[in-house]
Amino acid sequence: MITIVSGKGSPGGTTTLAALAAAWPAPVLLADCDPAGGDLAPGWLSQWLVAGAIRADRGVLSHATATRHATAGDPAALLEHVQPVPPARHVGLLAGLASPGQHSAISAAGWTRLTASLAAFRTPAGHPADALVDVGRFGAATPWPLLLAADVVLLAVRPTPRHVLAARPVLAELAERIVPERLGLAVCATSPAGAHEVRAALGRAVAVALPADERTAAVLSDGNDAGAVPRRSPLLRTARRAARRLHGTYHNYTPAELRVPAPRASVDVLAGASR
Template identity: 30%
Template sequence: MALIVVAGDKGSPGVTTASVALAASWPRRALVAECDPHGGDLVYRLAADHGGPLDPNRGLLSIAIAARRGFEASALPQHVQRITGGLEVLVGLGTAEQAAAVSGHWPQLGRCFDHYASIPYGADVIADCGRVGPDSPVLEMMPYAALVLLIARADAEQVAHVRDRVNGLSNRLHGNQGSSASLARPPIGVVLIAPPKEARRAASQVGELLSVTAGGGEVLGVIADDADGAAALNGRGRARVDKSLLIRSARDVALSVTRRYGLLKVEPQAGQAPGLSQVPGHNQGQGHGQPFGHAVGA
């Protein structure tokens, strides 16, 4: 199991939506950790599995308070909440001002998430890090990741920015690992957001652009630019989330990424779609989805 960092550059590429979609489609148990130092959105977008709102004080902020006395991965479930459908989330900071509470703890969080992925009741951690720049504090968490995914929309401006960010991150993360970017760890990949009919062309064009850069990033997949699916995922639509183009494309990306980087050791059971019961709003006819055999925080 692994820590997967998901981030973007300038603009609004849809990092949070992509993170939730990937986690809901992940072929193993997954936790969305909202690590955007500028403040999180999940508490405003999604409902808890009991039907009420998520608790804004239970998540990254409560971890930061607990970390003053030391923090272990085994305590992480105390700060995790479930949303409708059963997906587990670690709610982020309410405002950018609260980022001071986490200052200095980002390496510890990286180690915690990496360790959580390997303990018996743990999960792969999909860390939504929002927009990252050269001075972003979440860079201190990235060395503990198994993979860094940069999200970008397939337009010229965002592609140019993500190309520069790949190079910048490679210099920061791989600077002392030698000259072969393809062997450096953690690997850096790009996931594009594009209309379904343009997915293949966009992946090819952006892939060619990245292939001549020094950072070694490459396009690992395309998530559908699906406004209806995104609205339903965020609790604002009536569409079947699990049947949406957004989730179907995210599932393809999740399977491709986990297989490519050796993160997938246990295949989904026959006849069961990966992550189906975790999709927000998905209901299999017996109340809210409960894909896991224990109660978080119990």
């Protein structure tokens, strides 16, 4: 489970997570857990949301409602709340809240149940699936269970003084509860030199550094081209390398498996989600 969190100023965390999901080399669950309201479905998948292929009422809130009397998380119960992502068939979406007001319906216990389900999620065929989790901008409502249980927590930041300054207090608070080995940076819209400067300024390893690529960023943030990411775009090429490196850190691979996702596995997440 990889959780991404942002500081002030919308540094691009949601777009980065969407890029990683689109490039992930195996079935993956994309969970929009921003307590202020989700942006993945209204952004990257907006055309599919308008067309009715993605449902706004099926996701984090419906899972919390369905499991409100449960005492523990149940990964199997999560499947019925996961939806296919049409432009990326290996991705299953747990859609986010429609508005900040819905956050009160989740409760701390609801976030804890969801965290347990995400951490142990399996596809309908029984294969483990990684979870990429967006918790949005860090603040008082941030669901800490999704940070504390993550294998990696990434703070999204842009290579500008404004974003670096905004990241410092967030990093300091995260570091009080998350060990250094699990806390890193996702530097958005950057160059190699920019990523190096951010690392030096914040004293944290850069786990993901994605280049500025306005065309592809518009697909992932605004749903241009029906959310179909250009396969040869600089952003996707870099995201693919980052995704394989992150995935390979926790899974055993052969070199051939790293090059191309298995077609059968790529639809596995969606086989049950569409039922």
